Amino acid sequence: MTIATTQTQVPVNVDNDKCIAEKGCTVCVDVCPLDVLAIDMLTKKAFMKFDECWYCLPCETDCPTGAVSVSIPYLLR
Amino acid sequence: MKRIDLEFDLVVIGGGTGGPMAAVKAKEKNPKLRVLLVDKANVKRSGAISMGMDGLNNAVIPGHATPEQYVKEITIANDGIVDQEAVMAYAANSFDMINQLDQWGVKFEKDETGDYAVRKVHHLGSYVLPMPEGHHMKKILYRQLKKARVEVTNRVVVTRVLTGADGEVVAVMGFDCRTADTYVIRTKAAVLCTGAAGRIGLPASGYLMGTYENPTNCGDGHAMAYHAGADLANLECFQINPLIKDYNGPACAYVTGPFGGFTANSKGERFIECDYWSGQMMMEFYNELEGGNGPVFLKLDHLAEETIQEIETILHTNERPSRGRFHEKRGNDYRKQMVEMHISEIGFCSGHSASGIHTNAMGETSVPGLYAAGDCASVPHNYMLGAFVYGRLCGENAAAYCAGHGQGVVDAGDVAAEERRILAPLGRTDGLTPYQIEYKTRRLVNDYLQPPKITRKYEIALRRFDEIREDAESMFAANPHELMRAMEAHSILDCAEMAARASMFRTESRWGLYHYFLDHPERDDDNWFCHSLLSKSAEGRMQMRKKAIEPYIVPIDEEERSAYQRLRVAHNAEAA
Numbered sequence: 261m262t263i264a265t266t267q268t269q270v271p272v273n274v275d276n277d278k279c280i281a282e283k284g285c286t287v288c289v290d291v292c293p294l295d296v297l298a299i300d301m302l303t304k305k306a307f308m309k310f311d312e313c314w315y316c317l318p319c320e321t322d323c324p325t326g327a328v329s330v331s332i333p334y335l336l337r
Numbered sequence: 338m339k340r341i342d343l344e345f346d347l348v349v350i351g352g353g354t355g356g357p358m359a360a361v362k363a364k365e366k367n368p369k370l371r372v373l374l375v376d377k378a379n380v381k382r383s384g385a386i387s388m389g390m391d392g393l394n395n396a397v398i399p400g401h402a403t404p405e406q407y408v409k410e411i412t413i414a415n416d417g418i419v420d421q422e423a424v425m426a427y428a429a430n431s432f433d434m435i436n437q438l439d440q441w442g443v444k445f446e447k448d449e450t451g452d453y454a455v456r457k458v459h460h461l462g463s464y465v466l467p468m469p470e471g472h473h474m475k476k477i478l479y480r481q482l483k484k485a486r487v488e489v490t491n492r493v494v495v496t497r498v499l500t501g502a503d504g505e506v507v508a509v510m511g512f513d514c515r516t517a518d519t520y521v522i523r524t525k526a527a528v529l530c531t532g533a534a535g536r537i538g539l540p541a542s543g544y545l546m547g548t549y550e551n552p553t554n555c556g557d558g559h560a561m562a563y564h565a566g567a568d569l570a571n572l573e574c575f576q577i578n579p580l581i582k583d584y585n586g587p588a589c590a591y592v593t594g595p596f597g598g599f600t601a602n603s604k605g606e607r608f609i610e611c612d613y614w615s616g617q618m619m620m621e622f623y624n625e626l627e628g629g630n631g632p633v634f635l636k637l638d639h640l641a642e643e644t645i646q647e648i649e650t651i652l653h654t655n656e657r658p659s660r661g662r663f664h665e666k667r668g669n670d671y672r673k674q675m676v677e678m679h680i681s682e683i684g685f686c687s688g689h690s691a692s693g694i695h696t697n698a699m700g701e702t703s704v705p706g707l708y709a710a711g712d713c714a715s716v717p718h719n720y721m722l723g724a725f726v727y728g729r730l731c732g733e734n735a736a737a738y739c740a741g742h743g744q745g746v747v748d749a750g751d752v753a754a755e756e757r758r759i760l761a762p763l764g765r766t767d768g769l770t771p772y773q774i775e776y777k778t779r780r781l782v783n784d785y786l787q788p789p790k791i792t793r794k795y796e797i798a799l800r801r802f803d804e805i806r807e808d809a810e811s812m813f814a815a816n817p818h819e820l821m822r823a824m825e826a827h828s829i830l831d832c833a834e835m836a837a838r839a840s841m842f843r844t845e846s847r848w849g850l851y852h853y854f855l856d857h858p859e860r861d862d863d864n865w866f867c868h869s870l871l872s873k874s875a876e877g878r879m880q881m882r883k884k885a886i887e888p889y890i891v892p893i894d895e896e897e898r899s900a901y902q903r904l905r906v907a908h909n910a911e912a913a
Contacts, residue, residue: 263767263815291382293553294546295492295514295818310818312546315659318382332663335544336583 271315271333272297272308278327279305288319288328338516338763340756344523345373345488346739348509349530349732350495350558352376353384353551354721355711356530357478357487358728359735364485366736373522374487377494377514377821378553381479385532385551385688385712386721389472391592391655393445394458394720396466397431401455404428406462408891414460414615414901415691415717416847416860418571418868420887423716426698430726435466438725441477444470456595460611460900465591471655493520494821495557497755498527498565498707499747506565506706507745510755512824517763517817519756525742526706526735529694530728531558533576533712534832536825538682538787539779540585545772547585549578549681550712555825556832558713559685562694563831563879567702568870570695570715570884572839575788575851576686578614579622579633582679586657588635593652596644598637601675602630609904614689616849617901623680623788623850634675645671680850682779683787685832688724690851691717692839695870700731703872706742708735762823765813771822774809775829778802782833786840788853795837802834834879839871842881 274288282304289297289306296310297319306328313333320328331337349360352374360374376383397407407428412419435453439445446454446467457463468474482489495511508523535550546552563569579600581588590600590612602608602625609621626633637645648671653661663669669676687693693715700708708731709715711724719727762771785798809827814820845861846854868884 263770290379290491293378293383293387293551295378295821312552312822314546314548314552315663316387316551317658318387321388321658322382330659332584332659332666333544333547336542336547336585336663337666 268311269334270308270311271313271331272319273329273331274306275327276303276305278325280325281306285324287322287324291318291322293318338518340519340521342521343373344744345371346524347372347526347528347735348522348524349374349528350509351384351530351532352380352489353530353532353711354386355724355728355731356528357482358725359528359530359710359732360487361481361485362729362732363736364487366733367740370736370739372487374482374489375493375495375511376489376491379491380482380489382475383553385554386474386656387551388658389474389655390468390721391471391589391651392465392467393435393722394591395431395464395718395722396435396453396455397428397464398435398453398455398466399432400452402462402464405891407464409893409897410459410461411718412889412891412893413897414613416616417866417893417898418691418847418886419717420697421890422698422887423696425890426730427716427719427723427726430729431722434722434726434729441481443468443474443477458591458594459613460904465595467592467651469651494824495561496759496824498561499751499755500565500704501745504566504704505745506704508747510752512759512817512820514817514821517760517820519759521752523744523747525739525744526708528731528735529558529562529707529709529713530711531713533684533686533688534559535684535686536829537684537779537832537836538782540682541679542583542585545776549580549585550684550686554712556685556828557825558709559694559835560828560831562702562707562709563835563873565704565707566873567704567707568695568872569835570692570868570870572685572692572835572871573843573852573869574616574691574848575683575836576690577619577683577788577850578681578689579619579678580681581660581663582677584660584663585681586660588676588678589652590635593635593637593648596648597640598635598648600678601634601636603632603634604630605636605675607906610906611904615901616690616851617904618849619680619851620849620853621905626680633678635678636675637671638673638675642672682783683836685836686712687715687717688712688720689718691715691848699734700727701734706738759824762812762814763820765811768811768813769808771812771814771819771826774805774812775822775826778805778826778830778833782836786833786836788850790840790852790854792841792856795841798837799834802830802837805830835871838879838881839869843869
């Protein structure tokens, strides 16, 4: 059997112009309780890798440059 | 992937609320004790109070309440099924803990004379103390962890507590959710602070992580305690909460109640006298929701502008601060409309209800060297302050236990078996995904276990859970993150079965909606004025037994006993 991926719009958005992950910042990745954020190896920016969000906001609150914004997941909105 | 072997005196599992307190208090008791705090997230932002808390819901403060009054209130709110000594251990230590937190820098609301500004939300007494700046709570705890020199390991998922020849704690095992390195941590004692089992049921929205509880709190601790041989108490007393519909966070009547907000039906009328979360309150809520007067709303639109601004400041900066943007998107303005509410999915959470890993007044479970505090343990209606108090008791008592015990002998076969179990999903290249296993389990929980409870539906659920257990043997994980979800899916399945077995055992109805059993609709004190305990049999299956209620230390008279049964607003009172 094969495994399919399903596309979905994720609730955590990262503004690449503001994100300073390339300078070694991993704050949002560190604080996410569900560990759903990661740094993209190619762009060197943070992104939401897994759509498993509790819309709890530590990523947005703790980001030092205000690059992260969280919206309520579409199914709940 | 490699294997990491460590040795400590005490391992605290879960760094949310009770966990940091347990670790700090164990170190204060014995600074030489080697204490490790393990969290599957990061202790800086983990657990139910990841973004702080808006207040204490059960503060027992001299001049406002006595420990005896509190024990009485909780005994009545929980239909008599409490170990009063354990509730008293909380109540008697509540004020000391408030002062401790105050010294650490937690800001509580005080009146003009500097006294704590306690509010009334419960049916009988006054126990609610607002913390307008409660969003700093995790920072304050983290500072204390550093000060006490507690070792912290983040992103390690603990999966099993291993026991020795006498059934005592000898080690805990787990894995790193980013590298899949396995951990074998030898230890004399362990404290479970893993929070509620909040991922058993599926939120009505269908979004898997849109749960009331922080979804990291999926019942790992309940499952670990079970497999280690510990008793779990009164699991049929589910947690079901009144929440903002779809958002699935608290509305929050405790905060708004003292300001004049209340739960209303679709006509804007009050239908319950008291918004404190009890099984009976949830039954009235459910009846209103399903009856002709539904849906149910939180009503604030009659309040003054400055009052609403104050409520918004508290609700939109603490605990679940994304409430504000949810309302905004819906065009919900507290000033103009009532906020639609709904009931949550089921769970186990002693923080609000009464089920969990059985603990006594010392925080001990039935397994030597194993302690539990907070939402995962069985002390009822404990909330955040109860997690702190029992965190302290567990930390101090575990430190004393460590002084009298050496390291136990770890069975190499047990380690190898658990390592195989953990790594199995990574070894497969196809199969069912953790998402599929979890979704199906939780969907069946909603279909068959959500009250009202019906025997035939529960029998079907148990059969379907068995099928999923077989399917779970073919679960595959593409990376360590998915491995975490796979192991959580096993815990969720264990908790779902526990919820079903415990519910079928108690052949009466009790705790309002929490255990509303249609085949046995009446409360039966002659046969069921007792705890129910679930444990693992010698054959490795779930077994149930009754445990007598410990003799009351605070007597309850007949009139008080039924106070929480009389929550519905009397119609003539309304007209008057």
